[in-house]
Amino acid sequence: MNSKVVIVKCGSYDQEEVNSAVKRGIELLGGSEKFASPGERILLKPNVLWGTDPQRCVVTHPAVFQAVALQFKETGSSLLYGDSPGGVQPAMHALKKAGFHDVAMELGIEQGQFDHGKRVSFPDGITSKVLFIADAVLSCNGVISLPKLKTHGLTRMTGAVKNQYGCVPGIVKGEYHARFPDIDQFSQLLVDITRFIKPRLYVMDAVNAMEGNGPQSGDPKKIGAILLSTDPVAIDSVACRIIDLDPSYVPPVRIGAQCGLGYSAQEQIEIVGDPVDLFIDRSFNVVRKAPPAIPRTRLLQALRKHFTPRPVIRKKLCTSCRRCVQVCPVDPKAIAVKENSRIPRYDYSLCIRCFCCHEMCPSRAIYIDTPILKKLLPFASYISLFISNLYSKMQKKVSG
Secondary structure, eight states: OOEEEEEEEOOSOOHHHHHHHHHHHHHHTTOGGGTOOTTOEEEEEEOOTTOOOGGGSSSOOHHHHHHHHHHHHTTTOEEEEOOOOSTTOOHHHHHHHTTHHHHHHHHTOEEOOOSOEEEEEOTTOSSOSEEEEEHHHHHSSEEEEEOEEEEETTTEEESHHHHGGGGSOHHHHHHHHHHOOSHHHHHHHHHHHHHHHOOSEEEEEEEEEEESSTTTSOEEEEEEEEEEESOHHHHHHHHHHHTTOOGGGSHHHHHHHHTTSOOOSGGGEEEEESOGGGTOOTTOOOOOSOOOOOOSSHHHHHHHTTTSOEEEEOTTTOOOOOHHHHHOOSSSOSEEOOTTOSSOEEOTTTOOOOOHHHHHOTTSOEEEEOOHHHHHOHHHHHHHHHHHHHHHHHHHHHHO
8 A cells, every 4th residue: 555645835934825736735635624523622733842933943833734724624523733832831822922823813713732742651651651742632533633743863854753742731841851862762662652653644734845954943945845645654654755765764763663653665656646756855955874873882883982972052142042051851861061261062961852942942053063074074974883893792692
């Protein structure tokens, strides 16, 4: 069986143009009535992150949110909406800043509870048998996920699979990053959350995407498309193809395909609507290589830290808001403000490279730097990885 991904041309956020594109895309998948029934509670879940001006392309654009809402209001279902921002900021503040609150008020859409949640059992979990999920998600009959196409320092790009991380209340997100610092383990968690929630439809805002230093501090880049699918792995894979990124370099996509969440191979994906070749942008600024693995032993971590990318603060851009300190998930924190200093400083021996600080910085002051040793001696990174793999095999032999 193949997965269907719809690509619809949409050149701007003009509301009528977006309404037309979304309507066409949903109809190509069978119509909104295929995904919602009269009387059901349907949750619309955009990407809000911290709550930012939509023109910066950090959040799903409210025009896309409104277009999807209009389609599902016609089904007779009861709509609610929301997302959990990072840190401890109340969801309402972020939703207002990003423009969703005004649209919801106009259309009579209820705000869901994302500041609180419950622990739920998930026996089929790959990395966690218990998940902490927002009340709004647990109280609805179905979820429509509205991701934004952006680059991401940890996962290379963020889209449909990662969008469900916003269904975890903000303070718990930090705990998860601390529990699962390994990129593959964290990606397995993302896949588990998506497998538990099972959104009925994904509508990706790729009208204007974000390239470069995403997901908060990058630059807008016009793609001119809206993507739709019931398969999160397939829609992310097609998005990767559009920005000329190998999907295997995106851990949530790779692991999602391995775990049966969806399909990533081109031959398993049927593209309908407008041809994908119209949107491919080989100049899109994204890191086109897999994230480095971080060994767990102290010896190898000490060696690896000289070759692993790390967050760095541009002092001239830092406003001393200390949000980076607030969202750092480790204890003791890997970033702190020292006495007689305005700028936070890192202790890289504590840093787990989750890049939460980079993701949440509002002033574009934090970037991901490649250590000079890796720039000068790229083969040394592979030697380190070889040592790590060799050590793991030796450990298995000893334990066996």
